Amino acid sequence: MVDLLVIGAGLAGLAAAxxxxxxxxxxxxxxxxxxxxxxSSGSIDVLGYVDSTxxxxxxxxxxxxxxxxEHPYRRLGAERVRRAVEWFAGQESVRSLGYAGHAxxxxxxxxxxxxxxxxxxxxxxxxxxxxxxxxPLVVVGLQGMxxxxxxxxxxxxxxxxxxxxxxQIPWSVVSEQRDRNTAQLAESLDDPQSQQRLAGALQxxxxxxxxxxxxxxxxxxxxxxxLALLGEQLGSPVFEIPTLPPNVPGIRLAAAxxQQxxxxxxxxxxxxxxxxxxxxxxxxxWVESATSARPLxxxxxxxLLATGGVLGGGFDSDHTGRFWETLFDLPxxxxxxxxxxxxxxxxxxxxxxxxxxxxxxxxxxxxVDAQGQVVYTNLWAAGCLLAxxxxxxxxxxxxxxxxxxxxxxxxxxxxxxx
Amino acid sequence: MAPISWHxxxxxxxxxxxxxxxxxxxxVSAVTDRFPGPKYVGPQAQRFREGGxxxxxxxSVDYCSGCRVCNEVCPAGVKIAELxxxxxxxxxxxxxxxxxxxxxxxxxxxAKVGSVAPALANFALHNPVSRLLAxxxxxxxxxxxxxxxxxxxxxxxxxxxxxxxxxxxxxxxxYFHGCATMYYEPFIGKAAxxxxxxxxxxxxxxxxxxxxxxxxxxxxxxxxxxxxQGNLDKLADLARAGLPIVxxxxxxxxxxxxxAPELLDLHDEPATALQMATYDIFEWLRExxxxxxxRTDFKPLALRLPYHAPCQQxxxxxxxxxxxxxxxxxxxxxxxxxxxxxxxxxxYGYKVEKYQIAxxxxxxxxxxxxxxxxxxxxxxxxxxxxxxxxxxxxALPSRHPIEILAAAYGVYDLQRRELIDEPRVEYRSAQTTR
Numbered sequence: 001m002v003d004l005l006v007i008g009a010g011l012a013g014l015a016a017a018x019x020x021x022x023x024x025x026x027x028x029x030x031x032x033x034x035x036x037x038x039x040s041s042g043s044i045d046v047l048g049y050v051d052s053t054x055x056x057x058x059x060x061x062x063x064x065x066x067x068x069x070e071h072p073y074r075r076l077g078a079e080r081v082r083r084a085v086e087w088f089a090g091q092e093s094v095r096s097l098g099y100a101g102h103a104x105x106x107x108x109x110x111x112x113x114x115x116x117x118x119x120x121x122x123x124x125x126x127x128x129x130x131x132x133x134x135x136p137l138v139v140v141g142l143q144g145m146x147x148x149x150x151x152x153x154x155x156x157x158x159x160x161x162x163x164x165x166x167x168q169i170p171w172s173v174v175s176e177q178r179d180r181n182t183a184q185l186a187e188s189l190d191d192p193q194s195q196q197r198l199a200g201a202l203q204x205x206x207x208x209x210x211x212x213x214x215x216x217x218x219x220x221x222x223x224x225x226x227l228a229l230l231g232e233q234l235g236s237p238v239f240e241i242p243t244l245p246p247n248v249p250g251i252r253l254a255a256a257x258x259q260q261x262x263x264x265x266x267x268x269x270x271x272x273x274x275x276x277x278x279x280x281x282x283x284x285x286w287v288e289s290a291t292s293a294r295p296l297x298x299x300x301x302x303x304l305l306a307t308g309g310v311l312g313g314g315f316d317s318d319h320t321g322r323f324w325e326t327l328f329d330l331p332x333x334x335x336x337x338x339x340x341x342x343x344x345x346x347x348x349x350x351x352x353x354x355x356x357x358x359x360x361x362x363x364x365x366x367x368v369d370a371q372g373q374v375v376y377t378n379l380w381a382a383g384c385l386l387a388x389x390x391x392x393x394x395x396x397x398x399x400x401x402x403x404x405x406x407x408x409x410x411x412x413x414x415x416x417x418x
Numbered sequence: 419m420a421p422i423s424w425h426x427x428x429x430x431x432x433x434x435x436x437x438x439x440x441x442x443x444x445x446v447s448a449v450t451d452r453f454p455g456p457k458y459v460g461p462q463a464q465r466f467r468e469g470g471x472x473x474x475x476x477x478s479v480d481y482c483s484g485c486r487v488c489n490e491v492c493p494a495g496v497k498i499a500e501l502x503x504x505x506x507x508x509x510x511x512x513x514x515x516x517x518x519x520x521x522x523x524x525x526x527x528x529a530k531v532g533s534v535a536p537a538l539a540n541f542a543l544h545n546p547v548s549r550l551l552a553x554x555x556x557x558x559x560x561x562x563x564x565x566x567x568x569x570x571x572x573x574x575x576x577x578x579x580x581x582x583x584x585x586x587x588x589x590x591x592x593y594f595h596g597c598a599t600m601y602y603e604p605f606i607g608k609a610a611x612x613x614x615x616x617x618x619x620x621x622x623x624x625x626x627x628x629x630x631x632x633x634x635x636x637x638x639x640x641x642x643x644x645x646x647q648g649n650l651d652k653l654a655d656l657a658r659a660g661l662p663i664v665x666x667x668x669x670x671x672x673x674x675x676x677x678a679p680e681l682l683d684l685h686d687e688p689a690t691a692l693q694m695a696t697y698d699i700f701e702w703l704r705e706x707x708x709x710x711x712x713r714t715d716f717k718p719l720a721l722r723l724p725y726h727a728p729c730q731q732x733x734x735x736x737x738x739x740x741x742x743x744x745x746x747x748x749x750x751x752x753x754x755x756x757x758x759x760x761x762x763x764x765x766y767g768y769k770v771e772k773y774q775i776a777x778x779x780x781x782x783x784x785x786x787x788x789x790x791x792x793x794x795x796x797x798x799x800x801x802x803x804x805x806x807x808x809x810x811x812x813a814l815p816s817r818h819p820i821e822i823l824a825a826a827y828g829v830y831d832l833q834r835r836e837l838i839d840e841p842r843v844e845y846r847s848a849q850t851t852r
Contacts, residue, residue, distance in 0.1 A: 031493075032495060034443070038437060179451060181438055181455070184448060245439075246439060290735060293675045293693050
């Protein structure tokens with residue numbers, strides 16, 4: 001029997017497993033599939049917007065106090081959020097990807113739509129896209145690549161005052177195969193010959209003094225080498241712009257975290273969907289996952305639910321207006337009437353009630369009911385399924401995941417909060 | 419117009435969030451343009467395969483190897499591999515299939531015919547001339563790792579011969595051996611019986627037939643249904659009597675449990691009874707271990723052992739019980755493979771147009787084994803075709819984990835692949851020897 005069973009292998013699940021294992025607990029992770037890191041930008045957002053009609057947050061730590069009292073940051077306390085992010089940045093796996101930021105300040109990095117997104121920590125491969133850098137940009141795309149349009153990116157950045165131009169290079173520079181997604185293109189660039197071909201093609205189009213933005217395909221395993229090689233041969237800083245899913249920087253982070261967990265002896269079992277559980281006297285005895293026949297029983301002393309939000313699979317809904325948490329059917333703050341899930345406008349600056357609701361937690365990260373009572377004595381929750389936050393709108397997804405994951409792991413390990 | 423299907427496989431496509439994780443992990447689309455990836459061929463193309471639509475002219479579904487890695491990694495629970503298998507069956511029902519695929523689907527018949535005169539059959543099949551001929555005429559790749567017939571009799575022959583020596587006990591377990599153990603690798607069955615008897619269980623080996631997986635993966639659902647029905651007729655009563663049915667071929671047990679009922683939409687009482695009674699042998703042994711009911715009198719085996727849990731084992735979603743139990747053996751140092759697939763995928767890698775794809779897919783695994791260094795004597799893997807592919811790709815002998823366990827119990831010679839202390843019987847068959 002393990003001390004902690006984590007359900008979910010996104011950032012919250014993996015970070016909690018790592019912290020708990022570091023604190024001496026025996027941990028196992030089960031997940032239905034690969035987690036949401038595969039479609040994340042790979043950077044660590046803490047707080048980008050408190051009010052989306054206002055300019056982006058510059059100093060996230062100082063604006064946590066402006067969030068609603070039900071926000072997980074407020075429940076856990078700003079200091080714990082900050083320590084969780086610092087703990088994360090110090091992890092060997094995370095350091096290997098060169099995560100950094102502006103100590104206390106957000107940085108602004110370009111999106112594949114040509115917007116500036118505020119984020120707190122970015123991997124080394126993205127940092128040269130920083131808006132604070134005054135040098136001009138060139139955005140380079142591959143002809144025929146889906147979902148990455150350098151001219152669109154450049155045009156939108158220009159409209160916001162950036163000096164930028166766009167160019168396309170032939171697809172065949174990177175791959176001989178015709179139809180590749182971003183992760184497969186990144187794998188092609190693990191090959192030194194493709195790296196040399198790319199460097200050669202870029203030398204023809206990059207002008208001195210330009211920073212070079214490319215789709216995030218600069219190597220899946222050999223990323224640091226690709227980055228170093230291109231920087232050296234071009235004499236210009238090179239950076240990746242995250243793409244539509246699959247998003248390679250997120251995949252690299254997932255892989256690095258999983259490797260560190262593996263080295264610590266923590267098993268991450270993919271393909272195991274939690275489908276049931278047994279509780280007695282308010283305590284969870286075990287969780288069951290689906291197999292090809294009988295459910296598989298996972299016993300543990302404590303359980304952490306990190307199955308994600310609507311997209312991650314932590315919630316489900318039906319046409320009658322029922323909106324539920326999929327494993328424990330925990331109490332949710334989501335409206336249980338369908339007409340109240342969404343406002344009339346998709347991009348309403350106040351966000352959508354269905355996405356703002358979720359599992360409410362107490363100051364220790366344990367799910368509570370409407371009366372504030374802990375639902376199960378040995379159950380914690382972390383990540384996107386938490387109530388009181390719309391992580392996409394706030395650009396707080398990774399911060400919420402890390403803060404709640406670390407808080408849960410430390411509490412389960414018996415560390416005093418605060 | 420055909421009615422809209424409410425089958426769970428078809429419905430699952432609505433869960434697809436287009437995140438591309440399946441294509442990112444698909445071992446086949448990684449190495450060939452002929453398969454654009456599970457997302458496109460599965461949930462996306464499925465939109466055009468609804469009832470009443472003309473047959474999709476796209477042939478790429480035929481290049482899905484059916485390894486089920488897509489299902490494993492999907493965060494939304496889409497049954498992608500099953501969507502593909504059903505789409506292929508629809509194509510076969512509509513346009514027919516090559517004779518080769520009919521033959522490969524009926525490997526049980528081939529195996530049975532060959533076992534009448536194994537030496538002759540081995541000679542007839544395994545010589546360069548006939549392999550070249552088989553490639554040119556049939557499209558069976560000449561380098562592909564086809565099995566050899568057991569020259570020392572079938573597993574059934576051995577059972578008959580050793581009937582008097584078999585353990586009788588109040589604790590009973592049913593053994594599903596599958597075709598490969600019956601005709602090609604009877605030593606796997608002997609090791610399984612020895613391990614079960616060592617733990618005090620009487621082993622019942624009822625009449626059984628091929629699980630039908632080769633037919634399912636070649637798209638012949640009609641014949642597969644007859645095969646599955648055959649096993650239901652033979653095994654459902656044992657299942658209802660509460661006897662566990664354990665199998666050493668992890669793809670056979672997966673078929674009995676889930677693949678056949680799901681693909682064929684067979685969810686009646688006998689099918690469910692059989693599903694619930696069937697276990698991968700290590701799944702069942704792990705349950706015994708957790709109940710404190712497994713003997714752990716292992717003698718040390720000095721082995722550095724690369725272990726690959728094959729796709730069909732991982733598709734059980736039971737974790738890796740063989741790895742857990744082998745790790746209990748003193749001296750055994752396991753290197754766990756995280757390679758996606760060995761490439762062979764049942765009969766996929768035997769086909770001439772897919773042989774190279776299968777080898778390219780397997781490169782990841784072969785490389786992992788090579789990385790483990792000089793001291794490695796064997797690899798371990800739960801599936802027969804994958805072991806043959808592993809041997810083909812690494813030139814190292816491969817063993818089933820049940821052989822490792824039997825060796826650790828001191829009842830099995832891992833190198834010679836035979837039981838220890840068993841009187842050797844010269845096997846005599848009717849035909850001339852090579």
